[in-house]
Amino acid sequence: MDKPPPDIAVVKMYAAREDIYPREIKGRYASLRWVCLWLTQLVFYGVPWLQWNGRQAVLFDLGARKFYIFGIVLWPQDFIYLAALLIICAYALFLFTAVAGRVWCGFSCPQTVYTEMFLWIERRIEGTRSARMRLDRQPWGAEKLLRKGSKHAVWIALSLWTGFSFVGYFTPVHDLMHLVTSLSLGPWETFWILFYSFATYGNAGWMREQVCKYMCPYARFQSAMIDKDTLIITYDRERGEPRGAKTKAAQKTGDCIDCSMCVQVCPTGIDIRNGLQYECIGCAACIDACNSVMAKVDLPPGLIRYSTERALTLHLSLQEMRRRVLRPRVLAYTALLVLIVAGFCTALALRTPLKLDIIRDRGMMAREVEDGMIENVYRLQIMNTGETAHRFQITVSGIDGIRLATPAEVEIEGATTRAVPVRVRVPHGAGGHGANKVAFELNAVDDPLLQVQEKAVFYVPR
Amino acid sequence: MSDFTSGFWNIYITGLTIISIIGCGVLLWSQSKVKVEKKPDQDPATVGTTGHVWDGDLTELNTPMPRWWMWLFYLTIVFALVYLYLYPGLGTYAGKLGWKSSEAYQGELKKADADYGPLFNKYLQQDIKTVAADPQAHVMGERLFLTYCAQCHGSDARGSKGFPNLTDKDWLYGGDPDVIKTTILHGRNGQMPSMAAALGSDKDVENVAHYVLSLSDSTHDPIKAVFGKSKFAVCAGCHGAGGTGNQALGAPNLSDKIWLYGGGVETVMETIRKGRNNTMPAFESFLGEAKVHVLASYVWSLSNAPSNAEQK
Numbered sequence A: 001m002d003k004p005p006p007d008i009a010v011v012k013m014y015a016a017r018e019d020i021y022p023r024e025i026k027g028r029y030a031s032l033r034w035v036c037l038w039l040t041q042l043v044f045y046g047v048p049w050l051q052w053n054g055r056q057a058v059l060f061d062l063g064a065r066k067f068y069i070f071g072i073v074l075w076p077q078d079f080i081y082l083a084a085l086l087i088i089c090a091y092a093l094f095l096f097t098a099v100a101g102r103v104w105c106g107f108s109c110p111q112t113v114y115t116e117m118f119l120w121i122e123r124r125i126e127g128t129r130s131a132r133m134r135l136d137r138q139p140w141g142a143e144k145l146l147r148k149g150s151k152h153a154v155w156i157a158l159s160l161w162t163g164f165s166f167v168g169y170f171t172p173v174h175d176l177m178h179l180v181t182s183l184s185l186g187p188w189e190t191f192w193i194l195f196y197s198f199a200t201y202g203n204a205g206w207m208r209e210q211v212c213k214y215m216c217p218y219a220r221f222q223s224a225m226i227d228k229d230t231l232i233i234t235y236d237r238e239r240g241e242p243r244g245a246k247t248k249a250a251q252k253t254g255d256c257i258d259c260s261m262c263v264q265v266c267p268t269g270i271d272i273r274n275g276l277q278y279e280c281i282g283c284a285a286c287i288d289a290c291n292s293v294m295a296k297v298d299l300p301p302g303l304i305r306y307s308t309e310r311a312l313t314l315h316l317s318l319q320e321m322r323r324r325v326l327r328p329r330v331l332a333y334t335a336l337l338v339l340i341v342a343g344f345c346t347a348l349a350l351r352t353p354l355k356l357d358i359i360r361d362r363g364m365m366a367r368e369v370e371d372g373m374i375e376n377v378y379r380l381q382i383m384n385t386g387e388t389a390h391r392f393q394i395t396v397s398g399i400d401g402i403r404l405a406t407p408a409e410v411e412i413e414g415a416t417t418r419a420v421p422v423r424v425r426v427p428h429g430a431g432g433h434g435a436n437k438v439a440f441e442l443n444a445v446d447d448p449l450l451q452v453q454e455k456a457v458f459y460v461p462r
Numbered sequence B: 001m002s003d004f005t006s007g008f009w010n011i012y013i014t015g016l017t018i019i020s021i022i023g024c025g026v027l028l029w030s031q032s033k034v035k036v037e038k039k040p041d042q043d044p045a046t047v048g049t050t051g052h053v054w055d056g057d058l059t060e061l062n063t064p065m066p067r068w069w070m071w072l073f074y075l076t077i078v079f080a081l082v083y084l085y086l087y088p089g090l091g092t093y094a095g096k097l098g099w100k101s102s103e104a105y106q107g108e109l110k111k112a113d114a115d116y117g118p119l120f121n122k123y124l125q126q127d128i129k130t131v132a133a134d135p136q137a138h139v140m141g142e143r144l145f146l147t148y149c150a151q152c153h154g155s156d157a158r159g160s161k162g163f164p165n166l167t168d169k170d171w172l173y174g175g176d177p178d179v180i181k182t183t184i185l186h187g188r189n190g191q192m193p194s195m196a197a198a199l200g201s202d203k204d205v206e207n208v209a210h211y212v213l214s215l216s217d218s219t220h221d222p223i224k225a226v227f228g229k230s231k232f233a234v235c236a237g238c239h240g241a242g243g244t245g246n247q248a249l250g251a252p253n254l255s256d257k258i259w260l261y262g263g264g265v266e267t268v269m270e271t272i273r274k275g276r277n278n279t280m281p282a283f284e285s286f287l288g289e290a291k292v293h294v295l296a297s298y299v300w301s302l303s304n305a306p307s308n309a310e311q312k
Helices: A030-048 A076-100 A105-110 A111-128 A129-137 A140-165 A173-181 A187-207 A207-214 A218-225 A261-265 A284-295 A310-315 A319-323 A328-350 B010-032 B067-084 B101-124 B128-132 B134-148 B177-186 B202-217 B222-231 B233-239 B263-272 B289-304 B306-310
Strands: A008-012 A058-061 A066-069 A072-074 A234-236 A304-305 A354-360 A374-384 A390-398 A409-412 A416-426 A433-443 A446-460 B033-037 B049-053 B058-061 B189-193 B277-279
Touching: A030 A058, A030 A105, A030 A111, A030 A284, A072 A076, A072 A207, A076 A105, A076 A218, A076 A328, A105 A111, A105 A218, A111 A140, A111 A187, A111 A207, A129 A140, A140 A173, A140 A187, A187 A207, A218 A374, A234 A310, A234 B222, A261 A284, A284 A304, A284 B189, A310 A319, A310 B033, A319 B177, A354 A433, A354 A446, A374 A390, A374 A409, A374 A446, A390 A416, A409 A416, A416 A446, B010 B067, B101 B134, B101 B289, B128 B134, B128 B289, B134 B289, B177 B289, B202 B222, B202 B263, B222 B233
Parallel strands: none
Antiparallel strands: A008 B033, A058 A066, A066 A072, A234 A304, A354 A374, A374 A416, A390 A409, A390 A433, A433 A446, B049 B058, B189 B277
16 A cells, blocks of 8 residues: 555554453452352253253253243244243343343343353463463463463363253253263254354453444443433542542542552443443443442542432432432333233233144035034144143034034143044034134043133035 | 346346445455544544544544454455355356255255154055054054145045045945055046937936936936936946946946935036046155055045944
């Protein structure tokens, strides 16, 4: 490229990532994040190993299109529950964001949680922030190779275990363990274990805050999700400024001693003192850092704290701030969330593990049989979505004298579908010409609660 | 790809695809750096705008995207080019790997056969009547029947006009298990020619129709039947002198009350006048012998098994 003339500068539209070395911090919010980390990860890594009535408690069997969740077996027809669950997640996210900003990002998002785990490993192997920075500046040598190599080895091991656990939700985990140890994994399991491991390793080891800043859409619509009464992590500018070291010469300084601890602990590498930024994932590490510093210099904590924009500008007390939590937006989200959750739970509790689809034979509308009776043929697609076999009694109603001309009882194995052809007759002259509404009912002989009704049409020719 | 008679569209699509992909790359490369006029005392690194100026003083702040993002974009371009080299995507170019959706389909069929074939093949060694007694085979046969046969013969296998009832003991071509299997494997083509010319007048047709109905003691006019009897000789070639049919030809038995097209005098007259043409398709190449074997056992069991009692 030509050398630019003196009054022209070349501006790069793409910038290299700047390395971030978050300093380890202890404190109330760091502990809270570790509690969340343990809770979520115990569930994630542990659940595939739970057993329930002789099978894996939670198993998403994609091949057989059946999702086992403890006592429930969900079929593709139950997709509505997944939709409802996603709606609940969305509304919960709206509600939590409106009240307390990005708590999801800071405390339970897998990106944060795995980054935290990977950082913990990094700190154990490469040392503190300054040690890590020194190591990166060093030329490659035996020590650097050893430390970097062992860090990546541990990362990869954890990633592979994560990928294995993930696939354990889709392939029975005990079988999977056997397949792995005998090196006889199928192509799909191999791909997904490696893919998920790679995603974990890449995202938590290398990409980190880049995922939050450039990939995650959630950060980008924060301005629509929060308002002036939303709890955000914020720096009390009035109290802190002008910042500077507390020397005897400079008497009139604010509380901020400009130690830059808040910047050093930040996993996204921002300075919270510049105000609310979309890069802030709300992890509250800077609060822990600042409070520990404030304790050392004998100043009250809370220079950086959870507060709201309005509380800062209007100098609201804690009580006044809390009172503003209950605002129309929050109440509306809460009401909707409660409503949907209640609906979801009710639907799940009342769900019958039995489904019935009725397909009328179209090749022939109706036929006349002995004594002038009219016969229609249906195919009952009976889905016994429970796990035990049942004997079902089929009954039909809707027209005087309507009855089945085929056996009224049918045995269906657990978790199977069977199409049962049935013939239904009405006496001569019963029902109106054309289509008549009828209803089929299916009752489990051994369980009075297990029953389902379905509408159908009976055709009487002219 | 013979849909296009001219080679133009092939070149058009190929050219458009390649130019678009390369164009994306060029655009990305040319836009990754911009030249900005800087003030005399300014360090180039601190120029914070993209250099775009609107309305004289509106400038655009440069918040650079990460570089990995740019490399990812280049990677997708490389991926696209490699993909188009390996797989069919550029007009009629077949791709280096020669992948075809039809072959992929065949491959999946083969895999399904390898997976599920043994389930059916194990019954192939058994006699059809033995298979019929196997509850698992019965369920499999029922599924096959509901999938491939029920469209014509009905879910309950009782047929409808033009499609035989498979649950009675009346068979057009015979109800032995092996005959049923042959019927399914190779299909049947039942043909009754138009008999109007051979019989003579319309009156003769009506008389023969009444005679045919008299064979099964259905409602008929005895006088017309007497007249029709002499003319029935032309029908006897296939249906037999007594009208009892001939399973070798698929000629129906006319002396029972089972009618393929209906047993009213009008319908019978229409059958005689216009003839009938009926086809049962062959399933051998489509389903393979093993599935047909299981299917035949199910069809046979509809009128023969102990479960016959419940078919009332």
